Amino acid sequence: MASATDRLSAVSPDVAQEIEELTLRLAKRYDGPEDEELLRELPVVASELPAAQRRFLRGFALDDALGYCVVGGHTVDQTRIGPTPRHWRGRPRPGPELAEEILLLLYASLLGEPFAWKTQQDGRLVHDVFPIKGYETEQLGVGSTDLLTLHTEDAFHPWRADFLLLGCLRNPRRVATTVAELDARLLDPAHVRTLFQPRFLIRPDDSHLAEHNAPSDAYREQFAEIAEMKRDDNRVAVLWGDPAAPYLRIDPYFMEVPDGDDEAAAALAAVGGLLERRTEDVVLRPGDVLFINNHRLAHGRRPFTASYDGTDRWLKRVSVTTDFRKSRERRGTATARFI
Numbered sequence: 001m002a003s004a005t006d007r008l009s010a011v012s013p014d015v016a017q018e019i020e021e022l023t024l025r026l027a028k029r030y031d032g033p034e035d036e037e038l039l040r041e042l043p044v045v046a047s048e049l050p051a052a053q054r055r056f057l058r059g060f061a062l063d064d065a066l067g068y069c070v071v072g073g074h075t076v077d078q079t080r081i082g083p084t085p086r087h088w089r090g091r092p093r094p095g096p097e098l099a100e101e102i103l104l105l106l107y108a109s110l111l112g113e114p115f116a117w118k119t120q121q122d123g124r125l126v127h128d129v130f131p132i133k134g135y136e137t138e139q140l141g142v143g144s145t146d147l148l149t150l151h152t153e154d155a156f157h158p159w160r161a162d163f164l165l166l167g168c169l170r171n172p173r174r175v176a177t178t179v180a181e182l183d184a185r186l187l188d189p190a191h192v193r194t195l196f197q198p199r200f201l202i203r204p205d206d207s208h209l210a211e212h213n214a215p216s217d218a219y220r221e222q223f224a225e226i227a228e229m230k231r232d233d234n235r236v237a238v239l240w241g242d243p244a245a246p247y248l249r250i251d252p253y254f255m256e257v258p259d260g261d262d263e264a265a266a267a268l269a270a271v272g273g274l275l276e277r278r279t280e281d282v283v284l285r286p287g288d289v290l291f292i293n294n295h296r297l298a299h300g301r302r303p304f305t306a307s308y309d310g311t312d313r314w315l316k317r318v319s320v321t322t323d324f325r326k327s328r329e330r331r332g333t334a335t336a337r338f339i
């Protein structure tokens with residue numbers, strides 16, 4: 001078992017203030033989270049983050065053993081960021097929370113390159129996670145009243161994130177993010193063998209649907225591809241890598257097994273059930289950054305009732321890849337960040 005010190009790192013109030021000064025300075029200098037100059041500078045400026053936290057994250061990434069860790073203690077100026085928005089579309093850009101977005105991007109740059117999808121949140125680099133009216137029962141980050149079921153982020157996609165960062169701006173009613181790591185020793189070896197084989201159908205989750213994005217002709221091709229993948233017979237393995245400590249790729253809500261493959265059905269139920277039984281709650285506080293190893297952790301969110309009065313839970317989300325080349329064919333230019 002990992003000890004709490006492996007999982008948690010906190011910056012002191014003094015250091016938090018220095019970091020806030022840094023990110024506020026950067027927020028003045030750059031146009032927004034997608035500013036090319038900012039993105040180019042990220043790893044250079046990230047050297048101004050405290051050595052202890054950089055070392056902590058280096059261990060998290062290199063050791064590749066834990067599913068998640070948290071760096072906490074950052075300052076979030078509740079007055080400056082303003083009320084939790086009603087929607088991520090139609091907001092001033094940049095928003096008053098640019099400093100917090102930059103903090104996430106700085107941390108992201110220590111792990112790899114931040115990237116995003118043309119088919120999610122109208123092609124933004126930093127996503128919002130807050131409840132939106134009308135989406136209560138959706139299996140989306142912007143849902144609320146239904147449990148957000150355990151998933152690998154963008155599990156359907158071969159170029160899914162290696163790391164996922166969730167930065168908490170506010171969470172007054174202490175709604176938990178759910179986390180589940182896999183201990184494959186607890187699975188029947190026959191199930192493990194099956195899970196290593198490409199016998200599982202997986203489909204894009206609903207956040208990539210055209211109906212959840214503003215109509216954009218520019219990305220017509222990408223949405224058509226998502227629609228095709230929804231229909232496709234895309235068969236993947238759930239486990240891969242080191243047989244003794246396999247990586248995980250799972251989103252049972254959007255998965256099936258081919259008709260008649262009872263072995264695959266039993267194995268998928270077994271791993272899903274194990275993850276559910278081992279699920280823990282992580283309640284993020286403002287100023288916490290949750291780092292997810294997207295090959296080791298399945299995550300989700302407990303159900304809650306939104307108030308839509310500006311005080312709702314508000315997180316920011318950034319995807320990170322350790323290998324930009326694998327998506328190069330689709331990114332137009334070497335520095336383009338949208339797949």
Ligand SMILES: NC(=[NH2+])NCCC[C@H](N)C(=O)O
Pocket residue numbers: 139140141142148149150151153154205206207251252253254
């Ligand atoms: N099991 C699931 N609900 N998977 C989809 C997760 C939500 C998705 N990542 C979003 O941006 O909203």
Ligand SMILES: O=C(O)CCC(=O)C(=O)O
Pocket residue numbers: 129140141142148153176177178299300301315317
């Ligand atoms: O709200 C959370 O804590 C997690 C959200 C999430 O998993 C997502 O947006 O994909």
Ligand SMILES: [Fe+2]
Pocket residue numbers: 151152153299300
């Ligand atoms: Fe997620």
